[in-house]
Amino acid sequence: DGGITQSPKYLFRKEGQNVTLSCEQNLNHDAMYWYRQDPGQGLRLIYYSHIVNDFQKGDIAEGYSVSREKKESFPLTVTSAQKNPTAFYLCASSRRLAGGSSYNEQFFGPGTRLTVL
Amino acid sequence: QKEVEQDPGPLSVPEGAIVSLNCTYSNSAFQYFMWYRQYSRKGPELLMYTYSSGNKEDGRFTAQVDKSSKYISLFIRDSQPSDSATYLCAMRDSGAGSYQLTFGKGTKLSVIP
Numbered sequence: 001d002g003g004i005t006q007s008p009k010y011l012f013r014k015e016g017q018n019v020t021l022s023c024e025q026n027l028n029h030d031a032m033y034w035y036r037q038d039p040g041q042g043l044r045l046i047y048y049s050h051i052v053n054d055f056q057k058g059d060i061a062e063g064y065s066v067s068r069e070k071k072e073s074f075p076l077t078v079t080s081a082q083k084n085p086t087a088f089y090l091c092a093s094s095r096r097l098a099g100g101s102s103y104n105e106q107f108f109g110p111g112t113r114l115t116v117l
Numbered sequence: 118q119k120e121v122e123q124d125p126g127p128l129s130v131p132e133g134a135i136v137s138l139n140c141t142y143s144n145s146a147f148q149y150f151m152w153y154r155q156y157s158r159k160g161p162e163l164l165m166y167t168y169s170s171g172n173k174e175d176g177r178f179t180a181q182v183d184k185s186s187k188y189i190s191l192f193i194r195d196s197q198p199s200d201s202a203t204y205l206c207a208m209r210d211s212g213a214g215s216y217q218l219t220f221g222k223g224t225k226l227s228v229i230p
Contacts, residue, residue, distance in 0.1 A: 006160075031216060040125070042222040043161075043205070050216065058217075090160055094216070105151055106207075106218060108160035 003027065004109035006091050011114045013078070013085065021076045021112045023091035030096040032074035033106060036060060037088040046089075049074055050096070078114060086116045120144055123206055123221030132230050136193040140206035140221045143187065147219070148211040150182050152191045155203045155223065164204075165191065196228045 004025045013019045023032065034046040045058030049068040063082025068074055074093075078085045092106040123140045130136055138152075149168055153161035165180040167173045173180045179192040189208070193200055206221040 004160075040222065043218075043220045045217065048216065088158075105149070105163055105166045107163060108153075110160045111158070113158070 004091060004093055004107060006089075006109040006112050008112060009110070011112055013114060013116050015116065016080045018077055018079050019114065021078065021089055021091075021114070023074045023076065023109060025072055025074075025091075025093045025109075027093055027095070027107065028071070029093035029107075030071070031094045032068070033092040033094075034058075034064070034066065034074070034076045035090040035092065037090055037111075043090065046076065085114055088113050120219050121206065121208065121221045124224055125222055127225040127227060129227045129229060130196055132196060132198060132228055134196050134228075136196050136200070136226060136228075138191040138193075138204050138206075138224050138226070140189050140208075141187055142189075142208060142219075144208075144210070144219070145184075145187065146210035146212070147208040149209050150180070150189050151207040151218070152178075152180055153205040153207060154200075155205060157202075161205055198228050198230050201227045 007022045031050045033048045035043040037043050044060050046064050047058050047066040049055035052068055052071050055066050055068050063079055065077045089112045091109040094106045095104045121142045152165040154164050155161040167180050170182045170184045177194045181190040203223040203225045205223045207218040209218050
């Protein structure tokens with residue numbers, strides 16, 4: 001089955017700790033994205049990557065870091081610098097449209113709920 | 118004015134009703150429009166994907182885009198309790214390198230048996 005997997009489903013972090021959220025896709029999609037979802041706030045883009053070994057900041061990148069060493073993997077690290085990390089984190093991927101540089105619709109993983117204790 | 122406005126609800130309807138969910142937007146460059154369904158504590162699932170103006174139907178779901186009014190709608194016919202979820206609209210422009218989706222905040226729908 002093709003799809004996007006995220007792990008863990010639930011994650012608890014103590015103050016001052018860094019934690020890494022996993023995102024893997026076997027859809028052969030070029031682009032991958034990380035979003036944060038808070039109640040009443042909608043989805044906000046943290047980071048995105050269109051190609052291996054390259055990634056760009058989204059709207060709320062402060063306190064987060066990513067890597068894209070493989071096409072199928074895009075892990076997100078929530079650092080201790082992130083002031084309010086408790087949220088639902090969603091990973092998504094999309095395919096580059098043939099002949100162009102724009103991207104198709106995004107497909108989402110099941111999410112990771114991070115809670116700071 | 119926010120780029121995408123979506124009534125948060127909650128919207129409660131009886132089973133079998135026709136549901137209308139709507140978003141308005143301000144950016145006239147938006148060309149691609151999507152509707153996602155999100156069950157509680159799950160990731161969003163793509164329901165409908167449309168380009169420019171017009172209607173698109175898929176089973177009980179119809180997506181409608183009116184670019185002149187900057188207004189999109191999702192209609193659900195014969196609504197079922199399993200349709201109870203939060204519905205997110207999303208859109209993007211068609212420029213080179215276009216990738217970023219702009220989301221509405223979602224409308225929470227409850228279909229009562």
